[in-house]
Amino acid sequence: MESWVSLLETVVNTVNDVLWGSVLMYALVGVGLFFTCYLGFPQFIRFGPAVRQVFGKLYKEHPTDRDGRSISSFQALAVAISAQVGTGNVAGVATAIMAGGPGAIFWMWLSAAFGMSTIFAEAVLAQHYRKEVAGRFIGGPAFYISRGLKARLGDVPSRVLAAFFSVAIILALGFIGTMVQSNSIASAVANAFAVEPLPVGIVIAVLAGLIFIGGIHRIANFAQLVVPIMAVVYICCAVVILFMYQDHILPTLQYICVGAFQPEAIGGGALGVTMKEAIRFGVARGLFSNEAGMGSTPHAHATALVAHPVLQGFTAFVGVFVDTMLVCTSTALIILLTGADQLGLSGALVTQEAFHLAFGEFGPKLIAVCLTFFAFTTIVGWYYFGESNIRYLSSSPHLLTAYRVIVLAFIVAGTLGKVDLVWNMSDMFNGIMVLPNLIALILLRGEVKQILRDYDRRRKHGTPLYDYPLQ
Numbered sequence: 001m002e003s004w005v006s007l008l009e010t011v012v013n014t015v016n017d018v019l020w021g022s023v024l025m026y027a028l029v030g031v032g033l034f035f036t037c038y039l040g041f042p043q044f045i046r047f048g049p050a051v052r053q054v055f056g057k058l059y060k061e062h063p064t065d066r067d068g069r070s071i072s073s074f075q076a077l078a079v080a081i082s083a084q085v086g087t088g089n090v091a092g093v094a095t096a097i098m099a100g101g102p103g104a105i106f107w108m109w110l111s112a113a114f115g116m117s118t119i120f121a122e123a124v125l126a127q128h129y130r131k132e133v134a135g136r137f138i139g140g141p142a143f144y145i146s147r148g149l150k151a152r153l154g155d156v157p158s159r160v161l162a163a164f165f166s167v168a169i170i171l172a173l174g175f176i177g178t179m180v181q182s183n184s185i186a187s188a189v190a191n192a193f194a195v196e197p198l199p200v201g202i203v204i205a206v207l208a209g210l211i212f213i214g215g216i217h218r219i220a221n222f223a224q225l226v227v228p229i230m231a232v233v234y235i236c237c238a239v240v241i242l243f244m245y246q247d248h249i250l251p252t253l254q255y256i257c258v259g260a261f262q263p264e265a266i267g268g269g270a271l272g273v274t275m276k277e278a279i280r281f282g283v284a285r286g287l288f289s290n291e292a293g294m295g296s297t298p299h300a301h302a303t304a305l306v307a308h309p310v311l312q313g314f315t316a317f318v319g320v321f322v323d324t325m326l327v328c329t330s331t332a333l334i335i336l337l338t339g340a341d342q343l344g345l346s347g348a349l350v351t352q353e354a355f356h357l358a359f360g361e362f363g364p365k366l367i368a369v370c371l372t373f374f375a376f377t378t379i380v381g382w383y384y385f386g387e388s389n390i391r392y393l394s395s396s397p398h399l400l401t402a403y404r405v406i407v408l409a410f411i412v413a414g415t416l417g418k419v420d421l422v423w424n425m426s427d428m429f430n431g432i433m434v435l436p437n438l439i440a441l442i443l444l445r446g447e448v449k450q451i452l453r454d455y456d457r458r459r460k461h462g463t464p465l466y467d468y469p470l471q
Contacts, residue, residue: 042314130143
């Protein structure tokens with residue numbers, strides 16, 4: 001058994017070295033930089049209107065929401081953030097620092113800043129190419145790949161590429177991804193409350209199953225209730241710690257910036273950390289956290305009821321800002337300010353120890369509760385993304401039932417797995433999933449720009465937005 005695990009680790013590490021060490025590390029940042037320039041820096045110039053779009057009306061719904069085909073824009077954002085804010089924000093940031101040094105956080109910020117334009121393009125295309133299936137709107141990369149690329153690549157190649165993406169995301173998020181989330185929950189709960197992993201996994205699976213069977217509306221209602229509360233509680237804890245260590249904030253920020261370009265100057269060289277590794281782990285964990293360019297959150301944004309696709313694009317990049325610039329940054333500062341990164345721990349245990357150093361014996365229990373909510377909401381969000389692709393591949397209810405059962409089994413299995421191997425497998429499948437999505441985004445860049453121009457033209461001339469023609 002050990003030999004098979006060792007072989008699997010070797011294969012996974014080799015694939016990751018190629019994907020994240022050579023290809024995606026540059027492709028993700030490059031695509032984000034391209035869309036930032038190509039679309040006229042939307043995440044910076046239009047950030048104010050985007051924030052007003054997201055938080056100005058919050059829980060208010062448009063009257064046609066009653067038809068059951070769609071959910072509100074804020075609900076879609078809540079589902080997206082429920083997937084984004086998970087163990088990537090707690091354990092992922094910690095592993096980025098431990099593997100890439102504190103400089104990895106700088107590259108996480110940079111990739112997120114550019115990634116905001118990427119996720120804008122994803123959300124716009126998801127809205128533009130969504131379709132109605134079984135009385136409700138559904139969409140995502142598989143839909144804009146198969147429909148949008150048909151004229152460019154031909155019918156068969158576009159369908160094959162879309163099917164490849166669908167299978168990849170089902171494996172990456174529906175199966176392996178849920179293992180990462182449940183693994184981190186079990187680790188945190190065991191450390192804080194001395195509970196065995198298996199019972200934790202069973203409880204998570206039962207609760208998740210009850211939400212799964214309610215479909216997107218139950219998932220959206222759950223997300224819009226839980227996500228704002230959990231994010232505010234976590235950020236408030238971080239603010240308290242910032243006040244406790246306020247004299248060290250500026251040196252820590254300098255520590256991050258220096259470590260991004262000269263890891264050896266802060267002792268990283270002694271640990272074998274190079275600038276390339278800082279970039280690799282910063283970008284990889286940043287993607288795992290905010291999912292910009294991954295092709296996952298468009299499934300939520302496609303279901304939103306908005307007047308124009310661009311408005312949901314605004315909502316999407318605000319989600320990246322909340323996830324990375326607020327929640328991930330909070331975690332990074334907590335770890336570095338308390339010195340928890342110097343104790344030789346790994347994964348969520350690093351963040352848990354940081355809370356222990358700040359809040360005493362209450363700290364590990366507090367972070368265990370936060371992590372449990374973060375990871376659980378991510379499991380729910382990722383399940384739905386996988387379900388959307390199951391529905392793309394087949395209309396069979398038996399396949400959907402089988403998918404739900406397998407997801408629940410992986411949730412339980414994840415609590416028993418080896419944490420490093422699970423994380424590395426997640427990186428591998430995430431990388432494989434990203435490739436067809438990035439290809440589609442680049443080939444459909446013209447459509448994104450045309451839709452943005454349509455929005456600007458309508459705003460300039462006072463033309464109603466609600467008569468925008470979807471594909």
